Amino acid sequence: MCKYRCEDSDIRIPPKAFLLKRTREILKKYNVRPRKRLSQNFVVDPKLIRDFIKYSELEPSKTVVEVGAGIGNLTIHIAKVARKVYAIEVDGRLVEILEKEVASVCPNVEVVIGDATKLNLDSFKADILISNTPYHISSKLLFKIALGSLEKSLMTFQREYAHRLLARPGSRDYGRLTVAASMFYEVSILGEYPPTSFFPRPEVYTSLVRLAKKRVHMPQNLLEETLKLARVLFSQRNRLVKTPLIKYLRAKKLSTSIEDYNISSDILSKRVYQLSPDEIVEIARRILQ
Numbered sequence: 001m002c003k004y005r006c007e008d009s010d011i012r013i014p015p016k017a018f019l020l021k022r023t024r025e026i027l028k029k030y031n032v033r034p035r036k037r038l039s040q041n042f043v044v045d046p047k048l049i050r051d052f053i054k055y056s057e058l059e060p061s062k063t064v065v066e067v068g069a070g071i072g073n074l075t076i077h078i079a080k081v082a083r084k085v086y087a088i089e090v091d092g093r094l095v096e097i098l099e100k101e102v103a104s105v106c107p108n109v110e111v112v113i114g115d116a117t118k119l120n121l122d123s124f125k126a127d128i129l130i131s132n133t134p135y136h137i138s139s140k141l142l143f144k145i146a147l148g149s150l151e152k153s154l155m156t157f158q159r160e161y162a163h164r165l166l167a168r169p170g171s172r173d174y175g176r177l178t179v180a181a182s183m184f185y186e187v188s189i190l191g192e193y194p195p196t197s198f199f200p201r202p203e204v205y206t207s208l209v210r211l212a213k214k215r216v217h218m219p220q221n222l223l224e225e226t227l228k229l230a231r232v233l234f235s236q237r238n239r240l241v242k243t244p245l246i247k248y249l250r251a252k253k254l255s256t257s258i259e260d261y262n263i264s265s266d267i268l269s270k271r272v273y274q275l276s277p278d279e280i281v282e283i284a285r286r287i288l289q
Contacts, residue, residue, distance in 0.1 A: 013046035020044045039134035045197030065124045067116040067131035072102035079106040088112045122149045129153040146184040153211040162207035176230035182277045186212040226284040237273045261286040
């Protein structure tokens with residue numbers, strides 16, 4: 001365990017001023033400037049750290065895979081509670097910080113260098129994924145873990161992005177992201193945090209989101225077909241379903257005669273943004289038959 005592990009359930013988080021000072025000092029010590037293209041905004045809000053720990057319901061027997069560990073402001077506190085933390089970081093400069101400033105005092109932290117969207121996350125056999133998610137990989141990471149074995153994930157997203165996960169058919173925010181989320185997850189928005197919760201400050205508010213994996217009772221090929229179909233349909237979200245559907249069928253070198261698939265006229269008469277997730281699954285099912 002991390003040598004700073006608390007002996008009770010009260011995980012003491014330093015105040016924001018301390019976390020902000022630590023962040024600046026470490027970045028200066030290692031001569032690191034945060035990279036905007038990697039969405040490097042480090043957590044300096046004790047409330048957000050506390051909420052991560054609270055809602056993850058960690059226990060000393062649990063294993064965590066953390067994506068985008070950064071300089072370890074969150075990692076070191078997760079390590080106080082969890083049995084093992086795999087801290088994934090793509091930036092080699094930050095990997096050095098994690099190894100010297102976190103793993104050296106927390107033997108239950110193993111630093112992993114790599115792109116989480118390309119790694120086999122299931123290989124870590126973790127109980128939960130925790131991530132102050134770099135904004136630019138939000139969708140890639142969400143779609144990747146959707147088809148994996150992780151039962152629960154706790155992630156931060158831009159506030160607008162988080163609300164898209166729960167959007168209703170017909171609304172402006174409804175899209176393929178909503179379809180994927182509704183198929184695979186029970187989604188809960190647990191809190192919202194201002195730009196001052198991070199250093200450097202992002203330009204938007206951030207939401208903490210819990211994704212609890214649903215038991216999806218459909219074949220893997222149907223899942224994958226539905227996700228591919230949704231991508232093409234929502235590329236023309238305001239069109240009648242027939243138009244992007246023909247485009248999809250043509251790309252797959254299948255018959256473009258819609259009548260061949262016995263799709264309900266009620267579905268075909270709608271515009272893409274009006275389709276429910278179940279209706280998109282039904283179209284995919286008909287294509288595979």
